[in-house]
Amino acid sequence: MRYRHDLPQLGDELFLTDGGIETTLIFHEGRDLPLFAAFDLLKDDEGTEALRSYFLPYAALARERGVGFILESPTWRASPRWATELGYSSQQLDELNRKAISLMEDIREQYESSKTPVVISGCIGPQDDGYNPSVMLSPSAAADYHSVQIGTFSETVADMVTALTMTYADEAVGITQAATATDMPVAISFTVETDGRLPSGQPLGEAIQQVDGETDRGPAYYMINCAHPTHFERVLDAGEPWQDRIRGIRANASTKSHAELDEATELDEGDPPDLGARHAQLAAKLPKLSVLGGCCGTDHRHVSAICEAVSRPVRRM
DSSP states (O other): OOOTTSOGGGSSSOEEOOOOHHHIIIIITOOOOGGGOGGGGGGSHHHHHHHHHHHHHHHHHHHHHTOEEEEEOSOTTOSHHHHHHHTOOHHHHHHHHHHHHHHHHHHHHHHOOSSSOEEEEEEEOOSSOSSSOSOOOOHHHHHHHHHHHHHHHHTSSOOEEEEEEEOSHHHHHHHHHHHHHTTOOEEEEEOOOTTSBOTTSOBHHHHHHHHHHHHTSOSSEEEEESSOHHHHGGGGTTOOGGGGGEEEEEEOSOOOOHHHHHHOSSOOOOOHHHHHHHHHHHHHHOTTOOEEEEOTTOOHHHHHHHHHHTOSOOOOO
């Protein structure tokens, strides 16, 4: 099946995605991910099979629960700046991004059914640090930078692109512009600090409104990732119109701040049942919520608890 211009997660049904891929591979499997780059595993067969094995429990969970699934490619770091630091050429980067989507296609062929539609998303990460960027790109510079990876994805079977852990609005604007130029649907996922604001200091609602305003509502939808619900649930109490643009949550297991997580030497797995319960509360505040997964510290246990807590067709207002 192909969904490029008709994303099924924009409907009323629940879709799952995976959890914290990097923290799972590092802390649970003992794998070395230089620069937190999961795509580096694609360089050989052993690493590629490790990535396949990582995704299978999530795909099996979606099939078991009879819900949709979004396969987010392991390419959060697979953009020019990070590839150069890892010693990859531009050609090798292109090949690894294509290989990532091919792996997602293989898994889709194995798990997709009429009850479990599977969407393939090309994952994009920030050009700089995902917690505390030292350089902030203008929208035009961000569009130029991210057009490399987005251009590759546009030539594959990827149905869309998703920009995870966006720390400021201008980069999200540029990514949206680059995706629009290649006719790729794009989801923008912002991360927030413990006060519910982006690392740039901008309120979440203002960031969403800025991106929508500068791109003519270009993103298909927005998400929040790499933050615990306690960090942003209060921001959603007002019931503002921009909240209708949020369709996805990929929360951290831990209530710790980004700074604390950066210094951590052990994995904080949090409390999966509590995380699930908090997602049920979030669903009441976000009427368009349809995509649920995890981020740092989470694995298939957390996503299962979230699915159990929000096991219903998504309500609409």
